[in-house]
Amino acid sequence: MNILMALSQIEVTGAEVYATTVGDVLTERGHKVFYVSDTLTKPHRGAFFKLRFNKRSIPRRFWHVGYMVYLIKKHRIQLVHAHSRASSWSCYVACKLTGTPMITTVHGRQPVHASRKKFHALGDRALAVCEAVRNQLVSGLGVQPELIAIGRNGIDTNHYQPVPVPDNDKPVVSIIGRLSGPKGELCYRLLDQCLDLNRYRVQIASGSQVPERFERFKGKADFLGYVHDVPGLMAQSDLVIGAGRVAMEAILMQRPVFAVGEAETVGLVTPDNIDAAMASNFGDIGPTDLNIDFATLPAQITAALDTRFDSSALASTVKSAYDLQAVTTELEAHYQSVLVHRRRREVPIIMYHRFIKNESEKGIHGTYLHVNMLEKHFKLLKRLGYETLTFADLTDKGMASRLDAGKKYIIITVDDGYKDNYELLFPLLKKYGFKAVIYAVTGETFNRWDVEKPDNPEKAVELMTPAQIKEMADSGLVEFGGHTLTHPKLDQLGREQQRAEIAENKAQLEQLLGHKLTSFAYPFGIHNDDSKQLAKELGYPFAVATNSGPLAMHEDLWQIRRIAIFPRTDVFGLWRKIKGNYVFRKNK
Template structure:
């Protein structure tokens, strides 16, 4: 996807670290990430455009909106991700005018006044870095709960290792964070009231210019300025004091950590208070104003300095909740949710069964298509410059790859594994350089499940042999998928019977093709929770139904909707079904 990260800041903040860290990981995953902000200090893999969001006069704000519209159109931006109130206001209007999906990550407590209640300006989805933010914007700003989600800061956890406790003659306390705003107030009070500056070596690591109120401490405190090597500073420290990302990184290094932010003091992080710490972003988010009793912190800091490391279970909990890969995977899902729901567009997954050459081969159930009409379908896809994907492709590149800018995709699926798939379909796939997914039954030699219907029997049609399935699989044009042994209605079977049907079919097909199967199709589209659980347990990455499941295919990978193609689906009918909005129109 083409993503625009929008920030407003004049110095390095947690929001910038979050945006660039997540953005760089998104770039690594194949997305094109652009940045727009007043300043941008952290390393970023993507173009940066300077825009002075902090200039908030009415004329300036209109200029911001027009410039954002220019960027959106020029760079084919598919989604805007804002990270501040100032930037989100302008982005919200620009996205409204261009129908561009928008996500906002809220990093701190939001101002509450009449205009912010009426005009949230947060776009289609709000990511809250902790539960306290989510609670505030829902209860005080009236943002709908279903438009919010908690998505924590992402950290490259593997970059941090548990450090050996330093052997300092004089214990080192490192205070890391901004010296402006409420965080500056916290640092001042800590130095003035809570830390024995003669007893300990105190380091202040901040990119903020040191103002006059800190002058009295300059002979006792080391003001180091901004550092790109915070991990070394943490490793040298007997105690790290900070909030937000600082606390997380310190805990990943196993160091004793005292969490205090611009809202509250959590104190030394332990297994008993880690959940409270995470829910407040380690003291940064809470009730309005600074709610800290500094008179009691001195003894708490002294106690924390007696520790040599934080509890190992605390470090593991940070890894579990803040791992960058997991966070970016969550963000990619949010992007897909927002894009699909806003645009009401989804990759069409069309479903064929068998193909015929003349009238005599027609069936009773309408699960056939004349091969000449199939070629007309393929010609339409080619004319519209639509490319074909398989589920194996999505397994390799992720479901978000189907939203690649400037591309139109379709997934062609063919159920049951009829012999005509080998004789008629494969030559057309080769001719048009298309790919398809063929779901094969392996326990039958013909369509017994249709033929032996007492009330409406179908004519007998042969299925492919193992040799023919192998040729399809080796051709490079066909992904073979599972479709059970005998094509039963799975919801009528016991768990054990379903497991046998799905497992033995998968085993046989993998033996035939020599490849692991990526996807499975429920016979008749019928399934229950056992069917989904078994497909997942057996290692399938995807399972397709027919007309059931969420409208976004990524929202349930084991109940993916498909669009049926019938004998009367002509070229116009296919065009209607592959426009991308078909499942949304049908679901009305």
């Protein structure tokens, strides 16, 4: 995907750290990430475009919108991710003009006024960095709850490892954060009212220029400026004072953290208050700004320096909630949902069964297609520029890769594993260079499940032999998936019967092919909760149904929709089904 991160800032902020940190992981996963902002200080992978969002006159705002439209069109941006109020307004208008999906991460408390209530400018989805932000968006601005999700900061937890307690001659207290705005006011009052600068060695790490009013503290406290090695600074600290990412990173290093932010005091973070601390982003977000009783802080800070406890459980909690890879995966899911539902398009997954070459081979149940029509289907796919994917491809490249800019993907699936798949489908796959996924029944030699129907029996049709399955798989053009031993209606079986059908079929195919299977198809598309749970438990990353499941395939990997192809599906019918919006039109 082509993603544009938009920020408005004149110095390093937590939003910049968030955007560049997850942006680099997205880049590693194959996305193209671009940045637009007033400034960008942190190292990053991806092009940066300078735009002075903080200049907010009416003419400037028109220029911002125009430039955003230019960037979106020039770089084929598929989604804009805004990270601040100033940038989100311009992004919102530009995205409306270009039809581009938009997400906004809300990093802090929002101003509440009439125009903001009427014009949220958050786009298709808002990601609140903590519960307090979400609550304020709902109660203060009237944002619909379904528009908001929690999207926590992502931290490279491997970068922040536990360190031994430092052997300092006197306690070292480190304050990390900006010296401007509310954080600057907080730092000033900590130095002025709360910290004994003779008793403690106080050091302040900030990317801000030191304001004039802080001059009186020079010589008593160390102003370090911008610090590249923040873990090294935390390692030598007896107490870290901060909020947001600062608190999380220090906790991961198992350094004592006194959480105080722009809104409230959490105090020393312990296992007893970690949930409340996370909900307020460690004191940064509350019902009001700077709602802090500074008179009580000296005693609290002294107590924090004297308190000792096992902080490994605390670090484990933070690692679980803020792990960078997990946070980025969740962010990718939001990107996919917004893109798919906004465009009302999804990669089509079409489903065939049997193929015939003459009229005498027709069946009763309508699960066949003449090979001549199949070739016409393939010619259309080739002419329209479609590339075929398998579920193994999605495992290797990630689900979001199906939405790559400028690509037209389709997944061809074939159920049951009939002999004609080898005789008729396989040569056409070779001819057109297409790949397919075949779901094979292994406990039968013919379609007994359809033949032995007293009220509507089908003619008997042979299934592929193990040798034919192996040859197709070895070609690299066919991925085989599980389809049970005997093709039962799974919802009519008990859990253990289902397990036997799914597990033994999987084991037989994996032994034949020499590798793990990637996907499973429910026979007849019928399943229940046990079926889905067993597919997960038995190691299938994906399971496909037929006409059920979310419209966006990544939203339930064990109930993925497919589009059935019938004997009367001609070239025009196929075109209608593969445009990408077919399942959306069917499910209005």
